[in-house]
Amino acid sequence: MPELPEVETTRRGIAPHVLGRRVVEVIVRQPRLRWPIPESLAGDLKGQPIEDVGRRGKYLLLHTGKGTAILHLGMSGSLRIVDADLAPRPHDHVDIRLDSGRALRLHDPRRFGALLWTRDDPLAHELLRELGPEPLGEDFDGDVLHAGLRARRCAIKLAIMDSHVVVGVGNIYASEALFRARIHPRRCAGALSRPACRRLAEVIREVLSEAVAQGGTTLRDFVKEDGEPGYFAQHLNVYDRAGLPCPACGKPVTRAVIGQRSSFYCTHCQR
DNA sequence: CCGGACGCCTGTCGGC
DNA sequence: TGCCGACAGGCGTCCG
Structure with a gap:
């Protein structure tokens, strides 16, 4: 579902809630998305402060000092900021709990989305490496x-x-x-x-x-x-x-x- | 190299 | 009311 405007809207919406916040816990209820969520991701993210929220195409990038979470919303995905103890609804696959008492919650009924982790430059990741120009960037005309x-x-x-x-x-x-x-x-x-x-x-x-x-x-x-x-x-x-x-x-x-x-x-x- | 078709999933809606 | 097919903001993979 989400195209660039929906992903960018999501990026802008979550940024004030996650920037500078530390991840206290990652709850993966359903790891089977487009690709399996790596088993190590919860441990990699836990304890890390989120230093930046970026976007490349339709990919969202949660940058930490140790690495970057690469998130894609597929056809039916959405991200919400919720109180961490709010009961999850069906298809709420992942909670990234923050030290503010809130959580970044990934909802994706069709599970065409993805949540991956890289320690390297995310732009060099195989999913992002070959992407064309950003239409709202300066190098597109x-x-x-x-x-x-x-x-x-x-x-x-x-x-x-x-x-x-x-x-x-x-x-x-x-x-x-x-x-x-x-x-x-x-x-x-x-x-x-x-x-x-x-x-x-x-x-x-x-x-x-x-x-x-x-x-x-x-x-x-x-x-x-x-x-x-x-x-x-x-x-x-x-x-x-x-x-x-x-x-x-x-x-x-x-x-x-x-x-x-x-x-x-x-x-x-x-x- | 390219273009085109196919899955991956679940939910919803319209027609019979 | 129930069933069935069509369709839904994406995209990697496979085949010719």
């Missing part, structure tokens, strides 16, 4: 995007969802960005002109930063660290709006499957 798409014959929607091209763009924001750029999602990625790439890079930055400002998109499960939803869903132009009028021209929004994922677009506005 139309020229970078154009270069990343050049050799790709796949649909542009699939290309911008490929984390080697640019990180953080998932199924919702891919549809939304292509609508704003007036580009049909099936267009051949490598055939986009440089100006089209400039426009696309611009709207990717725009839609992601607007969504961050709204606390992300809540359609089903996503909640912020305080349990509240994000409010960007009301600003979606096409995603999950099949049959409803295009905000630009009024013709019904189309739903089609591209790469086994639902895509939403306007056949009149997007070419």
Whole structure:
């Protein structure tokens, strides 16, 4: 579920509660996520102060002096700050208890998320090493995007969802960005002109930063660290709006499957 | 190298 | 009411 705006919202939400706090205990109720939570992780984290909360793409990074916890929310994950003694609900797989009497609680019904540990530079971890540019960073623009798409014959929607091209763009924001750029999602990625790439890079930055400002998109499960939803869903132009009028021209929004994922677009506005 | 399909999981919803 | 298929914010892996 969570794309860059939801992960960044989570990062900002938890940071004030965990920064400088010491981990007093880690409770793993269900270690079987996408990959098993390493058995050593609880011992590695225990006693460590959390020095920084970072994000790379859709990965959250809890930095300590001894190493870094790498956390991914998968499709259905969320992190909340709770009182440490609040009874866990189903699918509350991990509690990272802090010396404040609260806990960082990982909830993930589908268990596509991950919680891993590295003693080394997390950016050198095999899951992060090959990631493309951060769309909200300074090294992402139309020229970078154009270069990343050049050799790709796949649909542009699939290309911008490929984390080697640019990180953080998932199924919702891919549809939304292509609508704003007036580009049909099936267009051949490598055939986009440089100006089209400039426009696309611009709207990717725009839609992601607007969504961050709204606390992300809540359609089903996503909640912020305080349990509240994000409010960007009301600003979606096409995603999950099949049959409803295009905000630009009024013709019904189309739903089609591209790469086994639902895509939403306007056949009149997007070419 | 690339593109495309497939799992991994659980929950929910719509149709019959 | 119950059952069954489709579908859901991701992504590594496998195959041609």
